[in-house]
Amino acid sequence: MSPAVEILQGTLDLLILKTLALEPMHGWGIAQRIQQVSRDILQIQQGSLYPALYRLERKKWIRAEWGASENNRRAKFYTLTKTGRQQLERELADWKQMSTAVALILQRV
Amino acid sequence: MNNWRRWFSRKKKWEQDVNDELRFHIERQTAANISAGLAPEEARRQAVLQLGALEGLKETCREQRRGFWLESFYADVRYGLRILRKNPGFATIAILTLALGIGANTAIFSVVQGVLLAPLPYSEPERLVMVWQYNLTLKHVISVSYPDYLDWQRDARSFQQMAAFDSQDRNLTAPGTPEHLNGEEISSDFLSTLGIMPILGREFLPAEDRQGGTPAVLISNRLWRDRFAGSVDALGKSATLDGVDYTVAGVLPADFRLFGDDVDVYTPLGQGDRLIYGDRTIHPILCVARLKPGVSVAQSDAEMSALQERLVALYPSADRGLGANVKPLKHEFVEDVSGTLLMLLGAVGIVLLIACANVANLLLARSAARRREFAIRSALGATGARIVRQLVVESVLLSLAGGALGLVLAKWGVHPVLAALPGSLPRSGNIGVNGSVLLFALGVSVVVGILFGLAPALKSSRTDPQASLKAGGRSARSPHHRAQSSLVIVQMALTLVLLVGAGLLFRTIRHLWEVNPGFDARHVIAFNVGLSPSANSTVSSMRVAYQQLIERIRNVPGITSAELTVLYPLSEHQNIGPFLVGSQPPASIAEAPRALFYWTGPDYLRTMKIPLLRGRYFSAADTASSEPVVLIDSVLARAYFSDGDPIGQAMTIPHWGPVRIIGVVRHVSHWGLDERDAYTQNQIYASLNQFPDDWAPIFYRRLTVVVSTPLDAAAVMPAIKAAVYGASEDQTVYGIQVMQDALSQSLSSQRFPMILLGVFAGLALLLASIGIYGVISYSVIQRVQEIGIRMALGAERRDVFRMVIGQGLRLALAGVAIGAATALILARLLSSFSHLLYGVGARDPVTFLAVSAVLTGVAILACYIPARRAMRVDPMVALRHE
Numbered sequence: 001m002s003p004a005v006e007i008l009q010g011t012l013d014l015l016i017l018k019t020l021a022l023e024p025m026h027g028w029g030i031a032q033r034i035q036q037v038s039r040d041i042l043q044i045q046q047g048s049l050y051p052a053l054y055r056l057e058r059k060k061w062i063r064a065e066w067g068a069s070e071n072n073r074r075a076k077f078y079t080l081t082k083t084g085r086q087q088l089e090r091e092l093a094d095w096k097q098m099s100t101a102v103a104l105i106l107q108r109v
Numbered sequence: 110m111n112n113w114r115r116w117f118s119r120k121k122k123w124e125q126d127v128n129d130e131l132r133f134h135i136e137r138q139t140a141a142n143i144s145a146g147l148a149p150e151e152a153r154r155q156a157v158l159q160l161g162a163l164e165g166l167k168e169t170c171r172e173q174r175r176g177f178w179l180e181s182f183y184a185d186v187r188y189g190l191r192i193l194r195k196n197p198g199f200a201t202i203a204i205l206t207l208a209l210g211i212g213a214n215t216a217i218f219s220v221v222q223g224v225l226l227a228p229l230p231y232s233e234p235e236r237l238v239m240v241w242q243y244n245l246t247l248k249h250v251i252s253v254s255y256p257d258y259l260d261w262q263r264d265a266r267s268f269q270q271m272a273a274f275d276s277q278d279r280n281l282t283a284p285g286t287p288e289h290l291n292g293e294e295i296s297s298d299f300l301s302t303l304g305i306m307p308i309l310g311r312e313f314l315p316a317e318d319r320q321g322g323t324p325a326v327l328i329s330n331r332l333w334r335d336r337f338a339g340s341v342d343a344l345g346k347s348a349t350l351d352g353v354d355y356t357v358a359g360v361l362p363a364d365f366r367l368f369g370d371d372v373d374v375y376t377p378l379g380q381g382d383r384l385i386y387g388d389r390t391i392h393p394i395l396c397v398a399r400l401k402p403g404v405s406v407a408q409s410d411a412e413m414s415a416l417q418e419r420l421v422a423l424y425p426s427a428d429r430g431l432g433a434n435v436k437p438l439k440h441e442f443v444e445d446v447s448g449t450l451l452m453l454l455g456a457v458g459i460v461l462l463i464a465c466a467n468v469a470n471l472l473l474a475r476s477a478a479r480r481r482e483f484a485i486r487s488a489l490g491a492t493g494a495r496i497v498r499q500l501v502v503e504s505v506l507l508s509l510a511g512g513a514l515g516l517v518l519a520k521w522g523v524h525p526v527l528a529a530l531p532g533s534l535p536r537s538g539n540i541g542v543n544g545s546v547l548l549f550a551l552g553v554s555v556v557v558g559i560l561f562g563l564a565p566a567l568k569s570s571r572t573d574p575q576a577s578l579k580a581g582g583r584s585a586r587s588p589h590h591r592a593q594s595s596l597v598i599v600q601m602a603l604t605l606v607l608l609v610g611a612g613l614l615f616r617t618i619r620h621l622w623e624v625n626p627g628f629d630a631r632h633v634i635a636f637n638v639g640l641s642p643s644a645n646s647t648v649s650s651m652r653v654a655y656q657q658l659i660e661r662i663r664n665v666p667g668i669t670s671a672e673l674t675v676l677y678p679l680s681e682h683q684n685i686g687p688f689l690v691g692s693q694p695p696a697s698i699a700e701a702p703r704a705l706f707y708w709t710g711p712d713y714l715r716t717m718k719i720p721l722l723r724g725r726y727f728s729a730a731d732t733a734s735s736e737p738v739v740l741i742d743s744v745l746a747r748a749y750f751s752d753g754d755p756i757g758q759a760m761t762i763p764h765w766g767p768v769r770i771i772g773v774v775r776h777v778s779h780w781g782l783d784e785r786d787a788y789t790q791n792q793i794y795a796s797l798n799q800f801p802d803d804w805a806p807i808f809y810r811r812l813t814v815v816v817s818t819p820l821d822a823a824a825v826m827p828a829i830k831a832a833v834y835g836a837s838e839d840q841t842v843y844g845i846q847v848m849q850d851a852l853s854q855s856l857s858s859q860r861f862p863m864i865l866l867g868v869f870a871g872l873a874l875l876l877a878s879i880g881i882y883g884v885i886s887y888s889v890i891q892r893v894q895e896i897g898i899r900m901a902l903g904a905e906r907r908d909v910f911r912m913v914i915g916q917g918l919r920l921a922l923a924g925v926a927i928g929a930a931t932a933l934i935l936a937r938l939l940s941s942f943s944h945l946l947y948g949v950g951a952r953d954p955v956t957f958l959a960v961s962a963v964l965t966g967v968a969i970l971a972c973y974i975p976a977r978r979a980m981r982v983d984p985m986v987a988l989r990h991e
Contacts, residue, residue: 026130026133027130027133027134028133028134032141045161046134046138046159046161047160047161047162047165047169050130050131050134050166050169050170051166051169051170051172051173054170054173054174055173058173058174058175066126069133069137073133073136074129074133075130075133076126076129076130076133
């Protein structure tokens, strides 16, 4: 747990959207995926995951449906919507711009 | 109903979903933890821990839900209502306090709204203006000369319409019984300028609005119903005014008021007397105009000034020294009272602040007792913001209840209060509880609820739940104590400000009462007599008729003396004219000094008991054939004859001629006891026996009889009326004015705010003493243990008593100091207040000391009961207490 980095506020939305861009997924799966893909560096505060999911659902960026999980249990799956995809692209572009800018400053100084 | 059910079932399903989802998460995480090598029990425990406090998490999820805000708000309201129901005593006191505060504010606001804010009852009133002439020498606006008006009307481009009017009292003799009526002479486009349509007939034609036009009259709705049975046939019928038959041309709407007065007959101005309306140096009329759309008051003012300059060049002997200015019509109505009303609104706002401080103190005390409840809620996952919101909802509920009750108080209270106050508020018929007043009450309630709820709520939300739970809701010393003390200090300070204001006005009224009006107000009654039209035909028959009338009145038992006059003091009438002194007359009459002209019978000065300072009174020897003579008052004598004896000196009175001064009399208070704003203080007396014949018909129409009598008006007036009617049945007696009443009426501009400010200060004093009582009592309860220890260690009961009183006294004195400083600053800033003062400075030390002593005394009294209670603390009981 020690190398875990806390996720910046606001970045969580981007990570969730990106994760769901691959396939519909349930909450626990999203947390696992983010952790795995980041090679365990990013540790999601599980407590903050669900409010974020509800928030994104209210903004109609993701849609929720009950379905069967991989072990055949009833689970709530989240799917990226069309507006969610647009939002993801916007946020990705912002993120790239920002990280380029930050990188430039860090190199220069 | 169906909506509710649907909403409810949807909410239930949503809750179920969240539970299922989180359960699924925990299951998967448990499974994952087991495969990572944890024992099943520990795996599940870790899974739950990783997710965090479950209820808090659910609540955060809920907050993301659409409509959550409303939903939880509803829950807060329900919870708040339940809490208040469980504490009926607290709720009642808080609601009553707020009802007083909000009720008083709503009442005053309804006055401000009705008088100052509500639009005038004419169409597009914001485009209506008054156009005045301005006397540059006297630095005062004056009414307008009719020839100048006609020139303005012809040339001005800023206005859509311009109209003139002038009041002209009338005696109606037919149809029906003789009656004196308020009348007005108006130009032909007067009604259309205001945007008023007669309900029957038409307004005057331009052909009627000039010399030689057919006599036509517009009548009020009341007169139409009383004299013409409200019939359509009234049009074309005739009404006899001052012996002349006028044809009824139209009837006005029932709610039409000319600037608040009840006027019954309107006649064409253009048919008015040539002597008055034909002379450019005489200024009888008022001018109202409607701005063209898009033209501002300032633009029209600039145009009128330019027009007036042209008139000055054309007619220098009449118009030099005159400017013109334009003011919004509403300004004319309310200018005098707007400052006073806004000051009262401020004062009543202070009362509300004090009431709020009381309720805030109650809430602080209560929130100390509720600390355990908040601790439990925050342990269960409620955020600080959530608790603050809950508390603010509770306080807003309180203030809304208080506001509703206050609105009822205001609705039922404002008219009796206005009726009881002898103040003459313009437009007071317009005052009532309407939409904007409701909105005001609602707004004030909500703002006030947030205001007094927020501070205690913020304090509560910051308490540490752990400490509170451990302390079990009790602690030796409340952390709110400081906040409560500051609130009490603020209350004391605000109360002192109000007390100072009321005290200064009280002293002002006292001083005004001591002002000598310069005449014998106690025994004089004034009234008017409408002479029979048959006696009105020629000047000499009129003089004879009046002479006979006054002789008959002198013979009424109980009348010491009686005399005729054109003008008398405190009558709210004026007769101002120019006079010229010395060998170098000014180039224009407008630049000549002005004086009040009292054309009186020879016995007037003796009847009014106006003391003669030099020279002699009028005598029977001063007649039309002898040299014209005048008496002047002491003010005029000092201003223009300071270097010698005025007796025997000459003056010139325009429109009359050269006159000789035969006496100096004491100055009388013509405009009221407080004459600082008077247009002119100079006074000139001339004898009616020497009155120029050509002017007589105009002035004789409004002759007043003044009588001196040791009897009450009620006792003597019937006999006087009998004497008047005895001569001719169609004569009317009207405008009866008891001088003593007029004198007290003239104080109304100060008495009205004094009474209200006094009531507010009393309310503030009551609320503030309740406030300090509450805080000191509370602190005694909190300190029972400490007091017990002190007494166990040897403190005397007296010391304890002194300690508690001292605590209250410190708060009171701090409040007095801050309040006195505030009052000093406010007195300088509020010119509308300091302007009301008379004979006393805004920083009057006597007032400041007196009210400070009163406030401190009341505060000590309020602390007496808790101090006694503290004194009686039994140390043994107190020490076992916890």
